[in-house]
Structure formats: structure tokens, C-alpha cells
Amino acid sequence: MGRDGTEPVAHAGHGFAVRRRLPMRSASWRAACAATALAFALTATPHAAADGVDGDSFAITDATVFDGRQLLPQRTVLVRDGRIAAIGDRLDPGDLPVIDGTGATLLPGFIDGHTHTRSASELQEALAFGTTTVLDMGTRPEYLRELAAAAATRVDLADFRSPSLIATAPQGHGAQYDLDAPITSAADAGKFVAERAAEGATYIKVVLNGVRHIRFQTPRLDAAIVGALVTASHAKRMPVYLHAENEDDFLLGMAAGVDGFAHHWRDAGERPALAERLARSGIFVVPTLTAPDRLNDGQLELLRDDRINSRLSTAAKARLAERNPVFTTVSMDVSCGAVTSLRDAGVLIAAGSDAGSPGIVHGASMHRTLTLLVRCGLSEVEALRSATADAATAFGLADRGRIAPGLRADMQLVRGDPTRLISDSRNLLKVWRAGIETPIDP
Numbered sequence: 225m226g227r228d229g230t231e232p233v234a235h236a237g238h239g240f241a242v243r244r245r246l247p248m249r250s251a252s253w254r255a256a257c258a259a260t261a262l263a264f265a266l267t268a269t270p271h272a273a274a275d276g277v278d279g280d281s282f283a284i285t286d287a288t289v290f291d292g293r294q295l296l297p298q299r300t301v302l303v304r305d306g307r308i309a310a311i312g313d314r315l316d317p318g319d320l321p322v323i324d325g326t327g328a329t330l331l332p333g334f335i336d337g338h339t340h341t342r343s344a345s346e347l348q349e350a351l352a353f354g355t356t357t358v359l360d361m362g363t364r365p366e367y368l369r370e371l372a373a374a375a376a377t378r379v380d381l382a383d384f385r386s387p388s389l390i391a392t393a394p395q396g397h398g399a400q401y402d403l404d405a406p407i408t409s410a411a412d413a414g415k416f417v418a419e420r421a422a423e424g425a426t427y428i429k430v431v432l433n434g435v436r437h438i439r440f441q442t443p444r445l446d447a448a449i450v451g452a453l454v455t456a457s458h459a460k461r462m463p464v465y466l467h468a469e470n471e472d473d474f475l476l477g478m479a480a481g482v483d484g485f486a487h488h489w490r491d492a493g494e495r496p497a498l499a500e501r502l503a504r505s506g507i508f509v510v511p512t513l514t515a516p517d518r519l520n521d522g523q524l525e526l527l528r529d530d531r532i533n534s535r536l537s538t539a540a541k542a543r544l545a546e547r548n549p550v551f552t553t554v555s556m557d558v559s560c561g562a563v564t565s566l567r568d569a570g571v572l573i574a575a576g577s578d579a580g581s582p583g584i585v586h587g588a589s590m591h592r593t594l595t596l597l598v599r600c601g602l603s604e605v606e607a608l609r610s611a612t613a614d615a616a617t618a619f620g621l622a623d624r625g626r627i628a629p630g631l632r633a634d635m636q637l638v639r640g641d642p643t644r645l646i647s648d649s650r651n652l653l654k655v656w657r658a659g660i661e662t663p664i665d666p
């Protein structure tokens with residue numbers, strides 16, 4: 225099958241070449257990262273109702289469980305009141321309703337680490353495709369207010385967080401989507417952060433522009449302003465995520481002390497030295513491989529997969545066909561090479577789709593994201609971690625991302641085993657948000 229297919233890409237040359245090396249992430253690094261993330265998690269939850277889990281009680285028996293980190297064969301999972309109560313191989317479901325998981329894999333709901341979300345129907349479609357948490361990376365404040373309120377009360381929507389408007393230079397990247405709140409002076413950083421917090425933001429998004437695949441050059445924030453935004457955000461215990469697309473952006477972001485990178489360097493392929501420096505910094509990256517992919521019409525593969533196509537809304541099909549004329553085509557191989565470096569260096573990678581951008585959709589494009597991560601050298605397990613446990617660590621979401629006692633029962637059941645064949649993630653049988661099953665057919 226060709227580059228657009230969904231067969232296991234272990235057969236592709238790229239996959240084999242990079243899998244020989246194991247990540248070098250140390251236990252102490254992981255612990256430090258988790259501690260930082262947890263500190264944010266304790267303060268960065270604006271809508272307690274969404275986390276006041278009050279879901280159903282049931283048992284899933286004889287399922288293979290991918291718990292967010294590893295594969296556990298033939299397990300029973302007990303869910304009580306929307307939380308995972310127990311997981312084991314000889315558990316008695318008692319009087320709980322039982323779902324037979326034979327032949328299926330139970331895994332945590334996906335966390336999409338990069339979207340631009342404008343409507344409840346997008347959150348609904350995300351959830352119906354197995355994404356239980358949607359992390360927006362720039363939207364209008366009126367959408368943030370409406371969607372945060374909706375997600376806190378409607379169980380048919382994915383959970384939702386957003387930074388509201390994006391900090392960018394006047395007429396910088398983001399302005400073309402009307403998502404910008406321009407900032408011209410480091411002295412205005414405190415005001416910028418206070419305004420976003422008042423709008424309901426739980427983190428801050430900053431756009432650096434050095435975007436070479438855009439047909440025109442837009443202004444770029446300077447290091448002093450980015451540094452001031454980080455200081456002001458951290459004073460409110462809000463993390464800062466930086467839109468970065470080239471090596472200079474990454475160096476500036478590391479120096480400024482940002483908490484995560486949105487996108488990855490797409491102008492240069494493998495850069496082991498940069499990746500190793502990034503790994504030492506402990507800053508995570510959300511490589512939005514779908515962004516270059518859609519410029520090469522890769523997203524259209526979703527329309528050819530009946531498991532996806534048959535369940536896509538009309539609006540999503542229209543969005544997949546959208547094109548943005550300001551972008552030039554970028555090489556998928558170059559983009560992939562950057563992700564290979566990140567993976568080999570042991571950088572914490574969180575999956576993100578950039579859904580809501582032209583040509584990319586909520587929910588379905590997360591499955592395409594996983595396909596692309598595997599194509600770029602992550603193992604199937606690593607790709608699934610990036611959409612579950614590693615995403616939760618990166619974004620400080622301590623209550624989800626794994627199937628473990630005490631956590632929210634944000635889960636999905638799929639036929640087959642996506643740890644062997646990543647496209648099995650598309651064989652959705654059931655999705656639960658906080659233990660409440662959501663309809664998956666339109």
C-alpha cells in the first residue's frame with residue numbers, strides 16, 4: 225500500500241531505520257516533568273463540574289487493555305460512578321452490567337493537544353471518534369466561554385480547555401484567522417495574561433512567526449516579549465505553549481522557559497543536537513504532522529477509509545476538502561525527519577491534530593495523526609502513549625490519560641489491537657466520557 229494507506233508502516237523503510245534506538249528518557253526526568261505538570265493541574269481547572277465525575281457503573285471483561293503505557297492481556301476493568309475502580313485478571317464484576325471485551329482493546333480516550341475549536345458540534349465529533357479531551361490552541365473568547373460551559377454540562381461533548389486568543393505580533397500569524405491579540409511591548413504581558421485568564425483561559429498560547437511555508441513574511445515577536453509573557457503566565461500558574469516552526473523558534477522558546485511547543489521544526493529534517501538539547505530542557509513537543517500532511521492532500525486518506533468516512537459529518541467532509549492558499553507545500557519527509565529526531569532523543573511527545581485548521585477535522589484527524597507518527601518512526605505503543613498518558617503528563621491532566629484506579633473513565637473500546645496495527649484505532653466499538661457512553665454513529 226502507498227504512502228497514503230493505513231497498513232502497518234513497519235514495512236516502510238523509514239520506520240525500521242529509526243526503531244533500533246531506544247529513547248533515553250531517565251526516570252528522574254520523567255518524575256520532574258510529572259511534578260511540574262501536576263502543579264499546573266491543581267490550579268488549571270476552571271470548570272469543576274466537568275471534573276465532578278458522576279458517570280455510570282459497569283464492567284468490561286476479557287479485553288486487552290492498553291493502559292496508556294503498556295499492553296495488559298485479558299483484563300477486567302471495573303468502572304464505578306464514572307471512575308475506574310479496578311483493573312485485574314481475576315476481578316468479579318458482581319452485579320455490575322458486563323460488556324464482553326473479547327477480541328477488543330480497551331484504551332484511554334485520546335487527548336488532542338492542538339485544535340482550533342469553534343463549535344459544540346466539533347467537540348461532539350471529537351468524542352464520537354474517541355477523543356475525550358480537546359485542548360484548543362487558539363480560539364475567540366466568545367467560543368471559549370460557550371464551549372467551556374457546554375463541555376461542563378453535556379456528556380456528549382469532549383472535555384475542553386483553551387488559551388482564548390493568541391499572543392502574536394501585530395498582523396502576525398493568527399491574525400488571518402482573527403485569533404490574535406497583538407502585543408507590542410513586554411510591559412503589556414501582565415495585562416495580556418490577565419485578560420486571557422478573565423476570558424477563561426487555562427494556559428497561554430504564543431505564536432512566534434518565522435513561518436517559511438507561508439507565502440508572505442509576517443512580523444515576529446521578540447525574545448523580550450516572549451520572556452515577559454512566560455513570567456506573567458507563570459505568576460498566575462498558567463503554562464505557556466509556543467507555536468514554533470523552525471530551529472530559531474525552538475532556541476528562543478527554550479531560552480524563554482516555555483512549557484511546551486506547538487508544532488515542530490518543519491524547515492529542517494533530522495536535527496539530533498537540537499532534539500537532545502530539547503530533551504534535556506524537559507519541554508514537550510506536539511508535532512502536528514497533520515499540518516504538512518494536509519498540504520500534500522494526505523488527510524484525504526480519511527475519506528477513503530470507510531470506517532472513518534461512513535461516520536464523518538457533512539461539515540467535516542467539507543473541511544477536509546478546504547485549502548488555505550497562503551500555504552506553500554512542505555516536504556513530508558523533512559517534517560517526518562524532525563519528529564524522528566525528537567523521538568530518538570527521548571523528547572516528551574504529545575499528539576495533536578491542529579483540527580479546525582483548513583483541511584483538518586476534530587476526531588478523525590487524530591487517527592491520521594497516529595498513522596503519521598508511526599510512519600515517522602514511533603512504535604505503535606509510543607504513538608498511542610503520545611495521545612494518552614504522555615499527553616496527560618505534558619498538559620498536567622493528572623485525572624486522565626491512563627486506565628488506572630481512581631482516574632476518569634475516559635475510555636474507548638476498539639476491535640483488534642492498535643498496538644500491533646495502528647489503524648485498528650479506527651475500529652471503534654464504544655466511547656465513554658467519564659464513564660458515560662456516547663453514541664458513535666452520526
Ligand SMILES: [Zn+2]
Binds near residue numbers: 338339340361578581
Ligand atoms: Zn494551530
